Amino acid sequence: MNRINLNEKFNLIKKHWDPKIIGGVNNMHVKIAKVKGEFDWHMHKNEDEMFQVIKGKLLLKFRDGEQLLKEGEIIIVPKGIEHKPVAEKEAQILMIEKKGTLNTGNVETEKTVDDPEWI
Template sequence: MDKINLAEKLKLFEEYWNPKIIGECNDAHLKLAKLKGIFDWHHHENEDELFFVIKGHLTIHFRDRSLQLDPGELVVIPKGTEHCPEAPQEVHVLLIEPKGTLNTGNVVTDKTRPSLERI
């Protein structure tokens, strides 16, 4: 067990839309991701997903509305809820979701990352 400094971990990678596992807590993985551009519409059948914005401004589109999250803000997307994250400029997020959660949920696209690196 050691402490995790989010800023230092974020220096260790550059790729967008490729979350890195930085730890675990009970049945969940803690992940960091850098986002830029628009992702793919998807939902997670059995997993709630937490997004916490560290840097930048993240828009999450839902079928009936959109939310904008600024640094220091978080949202929990309930299981089954279709969503599509969009980052017009670079965004850094902490994600917390059950181990095994696939980044593109119920769909497979060119952004699907079935195996995530630990940093």
């Protein structure tokens, strides 16, 4: 068992939209990322996805609306729901996802990270 300092881990991240794995719980990965700008519209056919904003704000767009997450807020996007994360200014987020969940879900783009790095 090792404690994890989120500030130290976020300081290791140099690129936006490049998720890093910081731990695992059962069959889940705990990931963090720095985000800024717009991500791709995507969905996860078989996996729910949890987002928590650690620092900043994250707008999650859905085809039928949107949710603005502020620091300390969490949202769970159910499998099969198309979404597009957007951060006007840099934000730091934590995600909990099933191991093997592709960050761009059902699409492949220049932001796809096939094998996220452990930090």
